[in-house]
Amino acid sequence: MSENPNYPAQPGQPNYGAPQGGYQPAPTQEDPGQTLGILALVFAFLAAPVGIILGFLSRKKSREAGLADNQLGKWGFILGIIFTIIGVLFWIAYIVFIVIAVNAAGTAGY
Numbered sequence: 488m489s490e491n492p493n494y495p496a497q498p499g500q501p502n503y504g505a506p507q508g509g510y511q512p513a514p515t516q517e518d519p520g521q522t523l524g525i526l527a528l529v530f531a532f533l534a535a536p537v538g539i540i541l542g543f544l545s546r547k548k549s550r551e552a553g554l555a556d557n558q559l560g561k562w563g564f565i566l567g568i569i570f571t572i573i574g575v576l577f578w579i580a581y582i583v584f585i586v587i588a589v590n591a592a593g594t595a596g597y
Contacts, residue, residue, distance in 0.1 A: 516552070518552065519548045520544070520546060521549075523557075524549075524557045524558070526541050527545050527564060528542075531564075535566075535569075537567075538563045539567035542561065542564025545560030546561060
């Protein structure tokens, strides 16, 4: 009857279901930059420069903890750079378009 872990062992009988010697499995180390990595990935799409900063910080925290590179932070960093470049090119094209439109309206004789 003491072989079932649902029932406590009777005095003098071994309890086969209980861990011996206070053994507990080693806790896994959680990445301290994981939350920042998730935020970096989200902000890479919403506000790219913020994604770059958060991605950098998440990767730095992971390395300081002695863990492998934070993949979410890495992608947040990379996508933040890409979307920042796209945003800058968009605004340059927008300004050029406005300047051309204003000059064309000025020379049309209105």
